[in-house]
Amino acid sequence: MASNLTIDADRLWSSIMASAEIGKGSRGGLRRLALEDADKEMREVFARWVASSGYTLRVDRMGSMFARREGREPGLAPVLIGSHLDTQAAGGRFDGILGVLAGLEVLRTLDAAGVETRRPIEVVNWTNEEGARFVPPMVASLAFAGKETVEWALARPDKEGTTLGSELARIGFAGPVPVGGREIDAYFELHIEQGPKLDAAGVPVGIVTGGFPTRGMRIEVRGETAHVGPTPMPRRRNALVGAAHVAVAIDEIGWRQAPSEGKSTAARLDLSPNLPGIISERATLYCDMRHPEADVLAAMEAEVDVAVADCARRSRCEIEVAEKWGFGGFAFDPGLIGLIRSASASLGHTTMDLKSEAGHDAYHMVAVCPSAMIFAPCRGGITHNEAEDMSKADMVPSANVLLHAVLARADR
C-alpha cells in the first residue's frame, strides 16, 4: 500500500470552511443546532458532495447519513468513519465537522490515487450528537447500538416540545434505512481534542485510549410559591435558592478534584414560575461530573448526596437526585489503537496517549464493533465556544493518520 499517500489538505480545509458558512454564529463560530434549517442546509451540501464524488448515500430512520465507497468485496462488513455536522448553540467550526469531512477526504484521496480497498468504507454524519437541542446527546449512535429503541429516540422533544422525529420529517431526512442491525468491521472517529493538552505540548496526534468515566444527573428541587414581599424568611421555600446551594456545592466538588483532573459542572437550570414577584416552587438542575479514575468519580458522586441533604436543610426545600446516567470508563480497541500508532510512526508524527473527556458517538460504537478515536490539537483547548480554532497545519497530521489507519483496516 502506498505509504506516501496523503490527504489533500487544501480540499479538506476548504470543505471545513464551506461548512463554516452555514449557520454562522454572531462571533465567528457556528450555531447549527440539530435539524434546524442550517443543519438541513449542511446536510444537503454534504449529500451533494457525496453524490458528486460518486458515493452512494443512505439515510437511516434516525436521519444519520451513510456515504459508501464500495470495496473489492462488497459483501464484507465496511470500515466506518464518522462524527457529526451539528453544533452547539454557540459552537465552533471544527467540533464534529472535522471528523465527517476528514472521512469524506479519505474517500476522495483514495479515488484520486486510484486505490481500491478490500472492504467498503463508509462515512457517517450522526444526527444530534451535541444534544444541544434534543436530550440526550449522541442519540443516533445510541439507537444504532441498540441501547434505546428508534421509537424512543424519535420521540425526544426539544424545549418547545417538538420531537426529533417530526423535525427529521420536516427537513426531509427521515430516511427509510433501518437503524443499526448490520455488521460493521471497525469504527474510527477523528475529533479535535476539546482540551488543551496536545496544543500545550505541541504534539500533533492524540491517540485516544478510552473515555473519562462520566456521570450525569438530574436534580429536582421542590419549594413553594409565595410573594417575594411579605412572606417572612422562615416561611420561604425558594426552589431557586435550593438549586443555587446545590450548584455551588457541585462546583466545589469539582474544584476539590481539579488537581487530579476531576471536573464537575452545574450545567443547566430550569425554574418555575421564574418570575420577579413570586418565589419559584420548582427547579431542575442538570449536573455533570468526570474523573479519570472511576473510584474517585464514585466518591464525588457520594459527595453530591451529602451536599443535597445539606442544601435541602439550608433552603427548606425538598431536593433529590431524580435521575443518573453515565458513560465513558471503557477502553478503545487495542487493535485499532495499534493501527493508529503505527500509522503515526510511519508518518513520523509524535503522539500522546490520552483519554477523551467529552462524550462522542464512538462511545456507543464500542458496543457495536472495534472502535477508536484520533485527536487533533485544538487551540488553547477552547471548545463549545465560537472562538474554537485550529490551523490547517494542526489538522493535516491526524487526518493522514486516519487515512492510513483506515486503509490498513479496510484491506484486512
Added chain:
Amino acid sequence: MASNLTIDADRLWSSIMASAEIGKGSRGGLRRLALEDADKEMREVFARWVASSGYTLRVDRMGSMFARREGREPGLAPVLIGSHLDTQAAGGRFDGILGVLAGLEVLRTLDAAGVETRRPIEVVNWTNEEGARFVPPMVASLAFAGKETVEWALARPDKEGTTLGSELARIGFAGPVPVGGREIDAYFELHIEQGPKLDAAGVPVGIVTGGFPTRGMRIEVRGETAHVGPTPMPRRRNALVGAAHVAVAIDEIGWRQAPSEGKSTAARLDLSPNLPGIISERATLYCDMRHPEADVLAAMEAEVDVAVADCARRSRCEIEVAEKWGFGGFAFDPGLIGLIRSASASLGHTTMDLKSEAGHDAYHMVAVCPSAMIFAPCRGGITHNEAEDMSKADMVPSANVLLHAVLARADR
C-alpha cells in the same frame, strides 16, 4: 349618612367565586396572566356587571377599566376605588380581585340603599398589576401617575417579545381614553394582607400606614461558554455558578435581617445557553429586598455590593448590579387613614396598623392624590400561591370599612 349601611356579603362573595372560575389553575387557584385570554374573559364579565348595574365604563389607552357611578355634582373630581383582576402564574382567588369587586359592591350597595353621593365614585381595574407577564408590575398606574410615558408602557414585552400594547389590541381593550391627566379626589384600595399578621392576631381590619421600603435589582453575570467535559476547572467561567453564589448571598442577607422583618429574594434567573453540554456564558438574576427601616435596607443593599465582588472572585465571572429600582418607603394620606380608622371604630372592628410589604397600584397613586389602603386577613399569610385563601367572614369587615370611608370622602 346611614351608618348601619352594609355591603351584601353574599353578592360580593358570589362575584369573587364567579371570578375564581375564569382562568382556574390546576390546584384551585388562578392563572390569569395580564391580557391572556382568561384576563380578556374576566374583563368582559366585569364590563357586563358594570353595564347591568347602570354605571358607565371607560377604558384608557393602558387598558385600565374605570366604572363610574355619577355624583350629585358630576363636575367634582371622583373618589376612586381600585385594584386588579390579573393574577400571578400560580396565584390565588383574592389577590387584587377582592379590591376591584369590593369597589363594585360599594357602588351596588349605595344603589340598593338609594344613597346619592356628592362626588362621583369610580372603580378601576388596573392593567398588569402583577408583572407576571409584563415587567414592571403596576405598569398601568405607573403611567397613570405620569412616571413613565404611555408609549413606553405599551412597548413592554413579555418573555416571547409580544408587547403589552399589541396584546391590548388583540383582546379588544386598547381603549381611547387618555391615561391620567385628570383630577382624582382620593384613592382607596382594599387588598388581602399577603402576610400572616392579621390572621395570626385575629384582627379583621388592617390600616396600612405606608409601604415597606423596597429595592429591586437586576444583576448581570458574564462568563464564557466551554465544554462541560474537558475544560479544566481553573479555566471555567460558569455564569450559572456565578449567579448561584449571588443567589445564596442574597438569601443570606435576608436571613440576617429576618428578626427585624427584613426579606430578600433571588426571584428570577435567566441563563444562556442553559444547555447540558455547554457552560453558560450569561446569567441575569432579579433580586428583591425589603425592610421596614430605610437605613437598614440601604445597609442590606451595600451588603449586595460586597457579596457581588466576592461571588465574582469565587466564580471567575464578571458580575455587576446592572439596574436598581425602588418603591415604598412613603406614608399614606393621614386624612384618609383617619376616615378608615373612624369607619372601623363606628363599625366596632378592631384594627392593626401595618405597612404594606408588597407593591400595589396605590403606591403610584400617592403621587396623584391622597391615597390609602385597607388590608383584610389572608389565611396563614399564604399568597402568590394557589392555596391563597380567606373566608367570607374574613372579608366582610374590611369591605364595610371601605364602604364607609369612601362614602365619607365622597360626600366631602
